[in-house]
Amino acid sequence: MSIKGVPTDAACPLADLIVAGEHTVASRGLACQQVADLTLFAFAAGESVSEERYPADTVYVCLEGTLAVACAEGQRMVPAGSCLKVCAGMGHAVSGADGCAVKFLQVNA
Numbered sequence: 001m002s003i004k005g006v007p008t009d010a011a012c013p014l015a016d017l018i019v020a021g022e023h024t025v026a027s028r029g030l031a032c033q034q035v036a037d038l039t040l041f042a043f044a045a046g047e048s049v050s051e052e053r054y055p056a057d058t059v060y061v062c063l064e065g066t067l068a069v070a071c072a073e074g075q076r077m078v079p080a081g082s083c084l085k086v087c088a089g090m091g092h093a094v095s096g097a098d099g100c101a102v103k104f105l106q107v108n109a
Helices: none
Strands: 025-032 037-043 048-052 058-064 066-071 074-079 083-086 092-096 102-108
Touching (some): 037 092, 058 066, 058 074, 066 083, 066 102, 074 083, 092 102
Antiparallel strands (some): 025 037, 048 092, 058 083, 058 102, 066 074
16 A cells, blocks of 8 residues: 655654645545555534445544544544544544534544
């Protein structure tokens, strides 16, 4: 798998690699292979993605803010520095908790 867009000359905060403008959702693919997809997301305050369903397991790693993951079993909060797995095939929606801005890494594998 080839990973792109990550500095090799010096370490930097992962959250600095993506920015969302006002009223936008931004994404930046770091790798997209048969084995796994790595994508950075930045949601401006009030933005969300309605129900998603992936054929593989998904891990959300929150970088800034608190990510809210809503599924049939209820809403899970993922604070910065934490991660949460959503099992393959499970429908879920993601947003910043309480409508706040959020940055996160999504790994599908």
